[in-house]
Amino acid sequence: xxxxxxxxxxxxxxxxxxxxxxxxxxxxxxxxxxxxxxxxxxxxxxxxxxxxxxxxxxxxxxxxxxxxxxxxxxxxxxxxxxxxxxxxxxxxxxxxxxxxxxxxxxxxxxxxxxxxxxxxxxxxxxxxxxxxxxxxxxxxxxxxxxxxxxxxx
Amino acid sequence: xxxxxxxxxxxxxxxxxxxxxxxxxxxxxxxxxxxxxxxxxxxxxxxxxxxxxxxxxxxxxxxxxxxxxxxxxxxxxxxxxxxxxxxxxxxxxxxxxxxxxxxxxxxxxxxxxxxxxxxxxxxxxxxxxxxxxxxxxxxxxxxxxxxxxxxxxxxxxxxxxxxxxxxxxxxxxxxxxxxxxxxxxxxxxxxxxxxxxxxxxxxxxxxxxxxxxxxxxxxxxxxxxxxxxxxxxxxxxxxxxxxxxxxxxxxxxxxxxxxxxxxxxxxxxxxxxxxxxxxxxxxxxxxxxxxxxxxxxxxxxxxxxxxxxxxxxxxxxxxxxxxxxxxxxxxxxxxxxxxxxxxxxxxxxxxxxxxxxxxxxxxxxxxxxxxxxxxxxxxxxxxxxxxxxxxxxxxxxxxxxxxxxxxxxxxxxxxxxxxxxxxxxxxxxxxxxxxxxxxxxxxxxxxxxxxxxxxxxxxxxxxxxxxxxxxxxxxxxxxxxxxxxxxxxxxxxxxxxxxxxxxxxxxxxxxxxxxxxxxxxxxxxxxxxxxxxxxxxxxxxxxxxxxxxxxxxx
Numbered sequence: 179x180x181x182x183x184x185x186x187x188x189x190x191x192x193x194x195x196x197x198x199x200x201x202x203x204x205x206x207x208x209x210x211x212x213x214x215x216x217x218x219x220x221x222x223x224x225x226x227x228x229x230x231x232x233x234x235x236x237x238x239x240x241x242x243x244x245x246x247x248x249x250x251x252x253x254x255x256x257x258x259x260x261x262x263x264x265x266x267x268x269x270x271x272x273x274x275x276x277x278x279x280x281x282x283x284x285x286x287x288x289x290x291x292x293x294x295x296x297x298x299x300x301x302x303x304x305x306x307x308x309x310x311x312x313x314x315x316x317x318x319x320x321x322x323x324x325x326x327x328x329x330x331x
Numbered sequence: 332x333x334x335x336x337x338x339x340x341x342x343x344x345x346x347x348x349x350x351x352x353x354x355x356x357x358x359x360x361x362x363x364x365x366x367x368x369x370x371x372x373x374x375x376x377x378x379x380x381x382x383x384x385x386x387x388x389x390x391x392x393x394x395x396x397x398x399x400x401x402x403x404x405x406x407x408x409x410x411x412x413x414x415x416x417x418x419x420x421x422x423x424x425x426x427x428x429x430x431x432x433x434x435x436x437x438x439x440x441x442x443x444x445x446x447x448x449x450x451x452x453x454x455x456x457x458x459x460x461x462x463x464x465x466x467x468x469x470x471x472x473x474x475x476x477x478x479x480x481x482x483x484x485x486x487x488x489x490x491x492x493x494x495x496x497x498x499x500x501x502x503x504x505x506x507x508x509x510x511x512x513x514x515x516x517x518x519x520x521x522x523x524x525x526x527x528x529x530x531x532x533x534x535x536x537x538x539x540x541x542x543x544x545x546x547x548x549x550x551x552x553x554x555x556x557x558x559x560x561x562x563x564x565x566x567x568x569x570x571x572x573x574x575x576x577x578x579x580x581x582x583x584x585x586x587x588x589x590x591x592x593x594x595x596x597x598x599x600x601x602x603x604x605x606x607x608x609x610x611x612x613x614x615x616x617x618x619x620x621x622x623x624x625x626x627x628x629x630x631x632x633x634x635x636x637x638x639x640x641x642x643x644x645x646x647x648x649x650x651x652x653x654x655x656x657x658x659x660x661x662x663x664x665x666x667x668x669x670x671x672x673x674x675x676x677x678x679x680x681x682x683x684x685x686x687x688x689x690x691x692x693x694x695x696x697x698x699x700x701x702x703x704x705x706x707x708x709x710x711x712x713x714x715x716x717x718x719x720x721x722x723x724x725x726x727x728x729x730x731x732x733x734x735x736x737x738x739x740x741x742x743x744x745x746x747x748x749x750x751x752x753x754x755x756x757x758x759x760x761x762x763x764x765x766x767x768x769x770x771x772x773x774x775x776x777x778x779x780x781x782x783x784x785x786x787x788x789x790x791x792x793x794x795x796x797x798x799x800x801x802x803x804x805x806x807x808x809x810x811x812x813x814x815x816x817x818x819x820x821x822x823x824x825x826x827x828x829x830x831x832x833x834x835x836x837x838x839x840x841x842x843x844x845x846x847x848x849x850x851x852x853x854x855x856x857x858x859x860x861x862x863x864x865x866x867x868x869x870x871x872x873x874x875x876x877x878x879x880x881x882x883x884x885x
Contacts, residue, residue, distance in 0.1 A: 188821065221866055228866075231859035235825075235867055242821060246452035280572070321814065 180281035181209035181259075181325045185271050188243040191286025195319040196247045199284045200254045208281050210258040212247040213274060214240035217267040237262065268304060276312040283308060357383070358627035373630050373696065374731050377724070380634015399632075399701050401577060403625045404501075405591045407697055409573040410622035411494050412595025413603070413614070419487045426671045426681070427488065434663040438465040439503050441659035442652075442737030449651045452718065455511045456711045460719050462503035464656055464726055466695025467493045472688075475739050479748035483869045485685050489692060497587040497698045502536050504702055505586075511710050518837025539585025539595045542577050556598070557605035562613040565606055568612060569598055608854035621627055626697050633700040633724055641721045648718055649725030656695070656726050664690045684745035692738050694730040699723050753813045757820070760809055764802040771795045823866045829864060833857040 184199035203210040216236045246261040251258035264268045275283045305316040443461030469489045555568045576594040580587030672680040703723040777783040840850040
């Protein structure tokens, strides 16, 4: 059965997107997967000792975040699968959604008022590119509530 | 005859030692008292020094200018450089250099010209003042940054600028004094000034100093720190390096201070990586102590040099100096960062709020005071030398008292304090739940020990249970409203557990469970984990983070 994939990294929109994914899984009965990607690429030039340490720390954080999401699902009487991948986050999310033929990919959007430098446009562009390349429906959940369905360009 | 002379010298030495011991004792007492009240330590030291100046016989110290420059300044500079990480500095190096070199030169001339125009001070003396007062000292501001969670980039910009402009200011100051000495020897008022010669001399002195520091720092980092595994020998070597770089630089007629800067950068970035965690810790503690002593002595000494009445006598020169310093700082910060922003992408531009903090946070401190203390009475006459001392003291006091005490509010108003009201509210609610739990545990202990009558315990416990449930519920609600705090909470907890892990490793070593070799390996790994977590924390908390590749999902 096709599953709902919820990508999380513990940002501002994580809580909202996790609960939205749980809600959808309860309604549709589809399997729920929480996905976290270890991506050290955005941390600039790191020396040979720092990169593995950073990878380990991101892994630790990912495990914790996924367990929080898993517990949230459990509290709603759902069993969720947790997946950790490593690489370029956008590619990994896109690839995972494609190979598992996901029913839908759910992403969280930062609240407009936060300091996150990415505006919603950035996420929408990312979501549209996945929608275009994989054909998988993508939904963006806002931190303050409400969703943005992503149409094919 | 000889024995009489040595006895006299010995007596002088003992007198100096007594003075030194007294100063350190006073500094320690001030530091202890200041921990209980929210007041800048350095200002307290100056005020104590001012009070002591009423009793000149109590502390009769003969402090020469050589002693201040050669003994007190190198530790201040060396300690500051140890914390500057090249990885962080290099991204903004062009701007830091621009501000430190160009900014200090421009500031020297603006202040010098204004002081020369409005006060009865010779041009060369005014330029020497302009140079010494252009050295910024943002230590107090950086402490606020850490507390308020201000971006690391702003810290690096200000710390990097301060570090290099100390060196540049000292070079310009020395050049001005040399020019004044030449003028005094030749018996003319006018100085034979050639801009091209001065620029060439400036570069010769600066590059020569940096070169010597880099070579010595390289040798110590790669030869001694890498191959010798003894924290005492390694620390002693860094002491020899800090003072040796200064002395060699001065002997070769280049900048001893810039030699110390370069040597410190080498040790802080390469040398410390080649040492064991034990040595790293020893180096950190030792140099922190050295800087504390040097800083305390400089601030006390300036307090001793100034008489309170002179602050009133020289009120106008102080006001002119403060005005000149603020004007020059505003002109250099806004124009230089503005120019920089024209040539870089948006991601590397310096945002306007940063510029405001860089302007108002440009405090003056120990280096300015140390330099002005080196001004003897021979060069400009005792009246002008004293006027310059009081002006410097007035500017430092103004910047520490008015700018230092208002910078926190400015940072908050500019929205740069990332530990926002939400975070503080979260901390309040966390602390409330934490305190209630501790209270309930104590209540249970009282019951277990038979001190509390069961019926009273039951009643008190039920009240505690209600309060604890309420505190936990309120904390949960707050986290629901501000989910970003979950990540902050995670990062804080993770930092705490990593520290606990490192302490456990030290504990295992001290109990003899593990060998020194295993200890070093494990602590090094734990330090790497903590550094990695710091990177993640910076990325999370920074208002203007480097654009990461994985930020486009929740």
